[in-house]
Amino acid sequence: MDKNTVREALLDHTQALMMTRGYNGFSYRDLSELVGVKTSSIHYYFPSKEDLALEAVNAYSADVMSTIYAIDSSAPADKKLDRYTKLFGRIIGDGRRICLCGMLAAEIEALPDKVRQAIQAFFRANENWLAKVLAEGEAQDTLDAGGKPEAAARALYSAFQGSLLACRLFQSRARLEEVAEAVRR
Template identity: 55%
Template sequence: MNTIDLKTPGPSTRDRILDHAQKLIRLRGCNGFSYRDLADHVGVKTSSIHYYFPSKDDLLLEAVMAYSTRTLAALQAIDAKLPADEKLDRYVDMSVELSDGEEICLCGMLAADLASVPEQVAHEVQGFVQANESWLAKVLAEGRDAGTLHVRGDTETAGRALFASLQGSGVLCRLFKTNTRLRDIVGAMRIQPAVV
């Protein structure tokens, strides 16, 4: 019996443009590339990019929304039944997977470029940051209650501080070409069981 090989179509031109735009933003920031650079990476004409994203502001907004959707979906996919310290490990694993050592968080990069991004993009970046901080605060509360994580003060503040530490550490990981600094931050929060 002959079977028909139905191959899944590859990503659309729009998706490829968006994927490469996210990579360039994470590498260079929003002012570090042009539509010409993007066209060269994707292998299309700049007019094709303008067809899908008439302005760079449109491209930035779509890039943030796509990045945020993908990242927050991965965050929600972390098993809620895991102990808090393991959830934090998964969170760091996710951060490491999203980077090849050269790139940093897209929203972190755009936050650093805040003077160059339109208000709607800034609003989306804020939503991304707040969602991460809220998730981290919840996990920190679980860890404190279980006696596995050392948390000072209220968990909302601790969640903001942890997110900021991880974002800053991501920049330094890029500088030193290592991801160990991300893991060190979470490791320092662990309460080691007493040896008897």
């Protein structure tokens, strides 16, 4: 494997492990077995677990946010929300995963400060995007944010994150699909 391939494989497996087990639920030994490299090789790319987690969170965030920002800006607000909901549905994958940043938020007290800040930035970016969509939806009379799109966006994003936990717990996507319905007119 070339250097870029090893690095990408390490990040991909780290994301998958953190989405299912959290930050403290995996080790460099787990990664070495999955990728087929020695733990010393992992330290070459990521000297510390903090470095690895931060890179994994940043890569995950960039991927998710680029997908969100690619949602057609000319689409009606309720259709944007539908596409956003489908994005969350893809996060679930085989039913065992939840949002990487949602999983890590549960462990926030055990995380290094830089990782914590990256997770907070991810939450804020999602909430800001949702606030804009909710404000548009109110103007289009298709979504109801109670006249407070920022507060409604925070509540809605929390509901999306919580629905992923419930989807995982009950092995059903229905909980996720119910979330967006709460703000429809």
